[in-house]
Amino acid sequence: xxxxxxxxxxxxxxxxxxxxxxxxxxxxxxxxxxxxxxxxxxxxxxxxxxxxxxxxxxxxxxxxxxxxxxxxxxxxxxxxxxxxxxxxxxxxxxxxxxxxxxxxxxxxxxxxxxxxxxxxxxxxxxxxxxxxxxxxxxxxxxxxxxxxxxxxxxxxxxxxxxxxxxxxxxxxxxxxxxxxxxxxxxxxxxxxxxxxxxxxxxxxxxxxxxxxxxxxxxxxxxxxxxxx
DNA sequence: GCGACAG
DNA sequence: ATCTTGTCGC
Numbered sequence: 001x002x003x004x005x006x007x008x009x010x011x012x013x014x015x016x017x018x019x020x021x022x023x024x025x026x027x028x029x030x031x032x033x034x035x036x037x038x039x040x041x042x043x044x045x046x047x048x049x050x051x052x053x054x055x056x057x058x059x060x061x062x063x064x065x066x067x068x069x070x071x072x073x074x075x076x077x078x079x080x081x082x083x084x085x086x087x088x089x090x091x092x093x094x095x096x097x098x099x100x101x102x103x104x105x106x107x108x109x110x111x112x113x114x115x116x117x118x119x120x121x122x123x124x125x126x127x128x129x130x131x132x133x134x135x136x137x138x139x140x141x142x143x144x145x146x147x148x149x150x151x152x153x154x155x156x157x158x159x160x161x162x163x164x165x166x167x168x169x170x171x172x173x174x175x176x177x178x179x180x181x182x183x184x185x186x187x188x189x190x191x192x193x194x195x196x197x198x199x200x201x202x203x204x205x206x207x208x209x210x211x212x213x214x215x216x217x218x219x220x221x222x223x224x225x226x227x228x
Numbered sequence: 229g230c231g232a233c234a235g
Numbered sequence: 236a237t238c239t240t241g242t243c244g245c
Contacts, residue, residue: 043237045237078235079233138232138233138234176234
């Protein structure tokens with residue numbers, strides 16, 4: 001019997017549950033967010049370039065950026081994108097000073113075969129609110145939204161409402177919005193509208209994507225993940 | 229077997 | 236995502 005109680009406390013499964021419960025916790029959003037963020041990943045052969053940016057809300061002034069380069073460890077398989085990109089994005093967040101209240105992610109939220117796309121997975125792992133903003137639909141059906149900015153149409157998958165096609169700008173293809181973690185569809189659409197200024201994608205995602213391309217150029221010119 | 233398929 | 240020239244439009 002000696003040490004049994006102790007081994008119980010240190011049991012891997014219990015430890016994991018406690019850690020998960022702690023990480024998954026999201027405080028109620030009592031007031032408007034102060035900071036929003038954008039996340040994106042680019043590629044250059046065997047390397048992945050993850051970029052994170054934090055911006056003020058609702059001014060959308062740049063506050064902080066982070067770019068990291070690392071070897072990619074998982075192939076791209078539709079439906080399993082988070083296994084490929086979450087590790088890189090987590091690494092980028094490790095060195096980030098202030099966390100955003102809400103993060104816009106280039107990918108699906110719950111509009112996913114298992115209800116856990118990149119945005120949702122990342123939100124759970126980081127313990128922050130996330131919104132999925134994809135350029136294409138992965139699963140589900142939706143009608144085309146009206147032509148004016150702000151028009152949207154519900155996206156249904158297996159009889160459930162999982163997102164929406166949102167026209168963020170007149171004359172351009174709508175983007176696929178779906179709640180990631182800690183936020184509902186209406187809130188997601190409102191945030192995306194507030195973060196979209198004249199272009200198809202939300203500003204934080206545009207900035208993150210730009211950072212990704214800059215990081216890629218540095219990598220190719222410098223000849224390696226370091227030196228920069 | 230055929231088509232679909234985030235980044 | 237990435238590989239790539241020119242081109243139409245504000």
